[in-house]
Amino acid sequence: MIIKNASVLNEEGVLERKHIVVQDGVISKIQDAAEAVEEAGEIVEAEGKLLIPGLIDMHVHLREPGFEHKETIETGARSAAKGGFTTIACMPNTRPVTDSAEIVQLVKDKAREAGLVKVLPYAAITKNELGRELTDFAALKEAGAIGFTDDGVGVQSAQMMKDAMKLAKELDMPVIAHCEDNSLVEGAPVAEGTFADKHGLKGIPNESEAIHVGRDILLSEATGVHYHVCHVSTEQSVRLIRQAKQIGIKVTAEVCPHHLLLSEEDIPGMDANWKMNPPLRSRRDVEACIEGLLDGTLDIIVTDHAPHSEEEKAKGMQLAPFGIVGFETAFPLLYTAFVAPGKWDLSLLVQRMTADPARVFRLNTGSLTVGAPADLTLIDLNEEKEVDPATFASKGHNTPFTGWKLKGWPVKTWVDGRAVWSEA
Numbered sequence: 001m002i003i004k005n006a007s008v009l010n011e012e013g014v015l016e017r018k019h020i021v022v023q024d025g026v027i028s029k030i031q032d033a034a035e036a037v038e039e040a041g042e043i044v045e046a047e048g049k050l051l052i053p054g055l056i057d058m059h060v061h062l063r064e065p066g067f068e069h070k071e072t073i074e075t076g077a078r079s080a081a082k083g084g085f086t087t088i089a090c091m092p093n094t095r096p097v098t099d100s101a102e103i104v105q106l107v108k109d110k111a112r113e114a115g116l117v118k119v120l121p122y123a124a125i126t127k128n129e130l131g132r133e134l135t136d137f138a139a140l141k142e143a144g145a146i147g148f149t150d151d152g153v154g155v156q157s158a159q160m161m162k163d164a165m166k167l168a169k170e171l172d173m174p175v176i177a178h179c180e181d182n183s184l185v186e187g188a189p190v191a192e193g194t195f196a197d198k199h200g201l202k203g204i205p206n207e208s209e210a211i212h213v214g215r216d217i218l219l220s221e222a223t224g225v226h227y228h229v230c231h232v233s234t235e236q237s238v239r240l241i242r243q244a245k246q247i248g249i250k251v252t253a254e255v256c257p258h259h260l261l262l263s264e265e266d267i268p269g270m271d272a273n274w275k276m277n278p279p280l281r282s283r284r285d286v287e288a289c290i291e292g293l294l295d296g297t298l299d300i301i302v303t304d305h306a307p308h309s310e311e312e313k314a315k316g317m318q319l320a321p322f323g324i325v326g327f328e329t330a331f332p333l334l335y336t337a338f339v340a341p342g343k344w345d346l347s348l349l350v351q352r353m354t355a356d357p358a359r360v361f362r363l364n365t366g367s368l369t370v371g372a373p374a375d376l377t378l379i380d381l382n383e384e385k386e387v388d389p390a391t392f393a394s395k396g397h398n399t400p401f402t403g404w405k406l407k408g409w410p411v412k413t414w415v416d417g418r419a420v421w422s423e424a
């Protein structure tokens, strides 16, 4: 296959017109568009479109096994492909929890049957994510888990977390943490702030996240493990991670598009499509997350794609489950908000969604170079479209971004040179 006349970012972040030749699932040649190209195999004309490495999302919920009414591995993988993602890492808070080699294998089998994007399973730190007993890390690694996390809940016991980090360090595996101290949360549905006050709701304080970040940084220092912080949302967490990196502690971190775009003041009313965990925080926290992403304190962007059914989200702000979908809006949202108005370089956005996650998690993808897997995404930077959940490939339609007018929509996605999504 030859993708002709694509706009490709060079090492300086400047766009150049290139022909990309793909053979046996691998990028075999990158040619200057001025050069004649051998017209053999399938030709894809990409004139005027941006070609980037396939996006990587290291924090997603595919809901299978156990919650197939919200999403399946197949519908989740299709939604990812439509959003321009070619590699996704799925969280273990399914039913049963991914705390055994059998469930890791099941996730891998279902992903292979779906035959869409690359699905990397995380395994739980504790059995059933109850925080009481560690899982069998060696067996889970052997089965193909890429890291350990109890995402959905924080590991409440420092001793349990320390034991987990020691074991993960021995196996050269990362520990990925949902940071939340339950004693500070107590059933609050939104962050502390003006919205909670106005509606008489209990608020989630920033410390509930940052206390775990601080604790785990110290435990990471003590054990030497690669510690990765999930969905950073507070100024305090950014500050702690920045300091830890400065003194050489092996910590990395991620941030979600909604925590870069929305604050609690933006919540329009008691609509649970604005309810997620961590919650939308203050404008000051949003600014701190943006600054952290720009200076590299926050290494990567993830969606925390968290589909729920409409019935579940209709239960209202207090009772509805936390979470919003993310795959199909992530790139256009960030492109439109930050790159199009000239606040961020295009190369920064692309790097935080491709090369950086590949570096942090040591993945053999995320770059547009000869010899790399042909995991590729073609993007139309010009056409403006409204976010319409009815068009989502995901089963989940729970998004706060309905009606937003965006540019930067993925139009075609390839995994190992195979088209897994094509617009129209």
Ligand SMILES: [Zn+2]
Pocket (backbone or CB within 6 Å): 151, 152, 153, 178, 230, 231, 277, 278
């Ligand atoms: Zn989480």
